[in-house]
Amino acid sequence: xxxxxxxxxxxxxxxxxxxxxxxxxxxxxxxxxxxxxxxxxxxxxxxxxxxxxxxxxxxxxxxxxxxxxxxxxxxxxxxxxxxxxxxxxxxxxxxxxxxxxxxxxxxxxxxxxxxxxxxxxxxxxxxxxxxxxxxxxxxxxxxxxxxxxxxxxxxxxxxxxxxxxxxxxxxxxxxxxxxxxxxxxxxxxxxxxxxxxxxxxxxxxxxxxxxxxxxxxxxxxxxxxxxxxxxxxxxxxxxxxxxxxxxxxxxxxxxxxxxxxxxxxxxxxxxxxxxxxxxxxxxxxxxxxxxxxxxxxxxxxxxxxxxxxxxxxxxxxxxxxxxxxxxxxxxx
Amino acid sequence: xxxxxxxxxxxxxxxxxxxxxxxxxxxxxxxxxxxxxxxxxxxxxxxxxxxxxxxxxxxxxxxxxxxxxxxxxxxxxxxxxxxxxxxxxxxxxxxxxxxxxxxxxxxxxxxxxxxxxxxxxxxxxxxxxxxxxxxxxxxxxxxxxxxxxxxxxxxxxxxxxxxxxxxxxxxxxxxxxxxxxxxxxxxxxxxxxxxxxxxxxxxxxxxxxxxxxxxxxxxxxxxxxxxxxxxxxxxxxxxxxxxxxxxxxxxxxxxxxxxxxxxxxxxxxxx
Numbered sequence: 387x388x389x390x391x392x393x394x395x396x397x398x399x400x401x402x403x404x405x406x407x408x409x410x411x412x413x414x415x416x417x418x419x420x421x422x423x424x425x426x427x428x429x430x431x432x433x434x435x436x437x438x439x440x441x442x443x444x445x446x447x448x449x450x451x452x453x454x455x456x457x458x459x460x461x462x463x464x465x466x467x468x469x470x471x472x473x474x475x476x477x478x479x480x481x482x483x484x485x486x487x488x489x490x491x492x493x494x495x496x497x498x499x500x501x502x503x504x505x506x507x508x509x510x511x512x513x514x515x516x517x518x519x520x521x522x523x524x525x526x527x528x529x530x531x532x533x534x535x536x537x538x539x540x541x542x543x544x545x546x547x548x549x550x551x552x553x554x555x556x557x558x559x560x561x562x563x564x565x566x567x568x569x570x571x572x573x574x575x576x577x578x579x580x581x582x583x584x585x586x587x588x589x590x591x592x593x594x595x596x597x598x599x600x601x602x603x604x605x606x607x608x609x610x611x612x613x614x615x616x617x618x619x620x621x622x623x624x625x626x627x628x629x630x631x632x633x634x635x636x637x638x639x640x641x642x643x644x645x646x647x648x649x650x651x652x653x654x655x656x657x658x659x660x661x662x663x664x665x666x667x668x669x670x671x672x673x674x675x676x677x678x679x680x681x682x683x684x685x686x687x688x689x690x691x692x693x694x695x696x697x698x699x700x701x702x703x704x705x706x707x708x709x710x711x712x713x714x715x716x717x718x
Numbered sequence: 719x720x721x722x723x724x725x726x727x728x729x730x731x732x733x734x735x736x737x738x739x740x741x742x743x744x745x746x747x748x749x750x751x752x753x754x755x756x757x758x759x760x761x762x763x764x765x766x767x768x769x770x771x772x773x774x775x776x777x778x779x780x781x782x783x784x785x786x787x788x789x790x791x792x793x794x795x796x797x798x799x800x801x802x803x804x805x806x807x808x809x810x811x812x813x814x815x816x817x818x819x820x821x822x823x824x825x826x827x828x829x830x831x832x833x834x835x836x837x838x839x840x841x842x843x844x845x846x847x848x849x850x851x852x853x854x855x856x857x858x859x860x861x862x863x864x865x866x867x868x869x870x871x872x873x874x875x876x877x878x879x880x881x882x883x884x885x886x887x888x889x890x891x892x893x894x895x896x897x898x899x900x901x902x903x904x905x906x907x908x909x910x911x912x913x914x915x916x917x918x919x920x921x922x923x924x925x926x927x928x929x930x931x932x933x934x935x936x937x938x939x940x941x942x943x944x945x946x947x948x949x950x951x952x953x954x955x956x957x958x959x960x961x962x963x964x965x966x967x968x969x970x971x972x973x974x975x976x977x978x979x980x981x982x983x984x985x986x987x988x989x
Binding site: 425426540568569570571573574597598599600601603604627628637638639641642643644645646647649650653654655656657658660661 | 907908917933935938959963976977978
């Protein structure tokens with residue numbers, strides 16, 4: 387799956403629009419978990435809405451195209467998405483499972499509604515049988531079908547939602563903060579389930595969106611770091627985590643509190659300031675007001691892309707560092 | 719209590735219990751909890767959702783009555799305090815900060831009004847100039863400028879509002895701050911700055927902090943001691959290094975195994 391040049395903004399009353407996603411492109415290969423990490427307000431959930439074809443009316447997508455296999459789909463007109471895409475090619479796994487299940491219906495009836503709205507030719511019994519088989523294959527208790535959402539624990543609800551949203555075997559699953567409301571033990575069970583869905587081929591690609599870097603480093607094959615509506619760095623998980631190039635990624639990793647004994651009794655620095663107001667994004671590099679390596683150039687010119695499509699950082703400082711090491715090597 | 723043999727504790731609980739409902743459906747939200755906290759100590763309470771952490775916080779803040787056991791402040795039983803005047807004296811010394819700062823403040827009150835009202839727990843009504851002074855001082859204490867006093871909660875960012883909440887707790891000069899998941903709604907970069915603020919407060923005022931969290935990483939960074947709560951009971955307690963490096967209880971071991979590590983398996987503690 388490839389997504390090109392997504393730009394989307396929210397119209398905010400009479401003020402300037404909130405440019406939540408600004409020229410984002412990414413590509414996810416088959417069998418891959420692609421992670422997107424960023425702070426709140428960086429546009430990651432907006433990107434999830436655009437990619438999962440569920441953008442609301444207040445969100446205007448000004449450019450963007452999705453390519454999946456041989457099919458190409460413009461993302462700009464989200465209300466006129468042709469049948470067979472939403473939920474079938476691309477499915478969304480939302481953050482709050484409780485809000486996406488119907489509190490007044492048993493899970494089995496909800497499943498019938500979901501499946502038949504995408505495939506009306508399938509009878510209710512077939513839909514439930516399919517769900518039952520799927521639950522058995524994933525070794526989840528079949529009794530959840532007869533439960534109401536409030537009878538299930540938070541972790542189980544989120545797993546049930548994951549099963550329902552992948553029942554139609556979508557090519558791409560967009561998971562938007564699926565585990566943020568769960569405690570660590572339920573998080574782990576959820577990740578195990580997601581990996582099983584991938585291994586059994588029920589889904590072929592996952593875009594996993596979160597603010598939780600340790601979590602993501604355990605599940606993702608590749609990671610993109612988003613800041614203020616743009617991807618500032620991307621690479622394989624080990625490249626991004628072990629040798630981050632962008633100052634923002636470095637600061638984000640430095641302020642992640644692991645249960646590392648070295649952190650005990652030490653005082654580490656957070657990132658000063660707050661993420662920018664996307665109605666008035668900073669000029670040049672959007673991270674420059676908070677960056678500790680800021681140069682004059684940073685506030686004037688947009689940062690260069692250092693690297694290629696699969697491994698890059700968008701930063702002047704990174705470019706300078708790279709040039710310095712290149713000079714040193716030629717001197718040798 | 720073998721771990722706190724030094725000095726008299728600031729706050730201690732003995733077999734503190736809180737149940738909800740009765741008969742076969744009775745839920746023991748807090749079950750025979752005994753621990754103590756020394757002046758200037760940061761103690762973390764960790765546990766999964768539903769383990770009774772927040773109920774314990776509400777009991778210790780005397781917002782909820784226990785169904786059994788005692789809470790001792792400087793050795794005095796405060797469990798029987800009920801009249802508002804008596805509780806006010808308790809709240810001068812013990813204050814709280816909560817998880818959802820947007821829910822904790824009245825949406826229609828300015829920051830000034832919210833902070834000013836917190837001064838009502840003092841015995842005497844201070845002259846307005848001194849009230850103003852105290853409010854501004856506590857704002858500076860948390861790294862905010864007095865120019866936000868006129869703002870309403872929705873005009874502040876999550877990180878700022880969380881600081882205002884801590885400032886609100888500080889206006890009375892408490893000896894103990896009970897912070898119930900104060901950073902779980904903040905982003906990683908802001909989270910560290912709020913935790914650093916708590917560390918600074920301890921340094922400056924020798925304030926004790928009871929830090930309630932589900933995040934072992936934060937507990938590891940901030941606290942001196944960790945109490946592990948599971949199904950209402952404290953199943954393990956001890957210094958941070960001891961609990962995280964050689965956990966004794968089966969639940970603590972499981973919890974530690976489930977925590978995702980940033981740097982993969984190479985850096986995993988010797989569990």
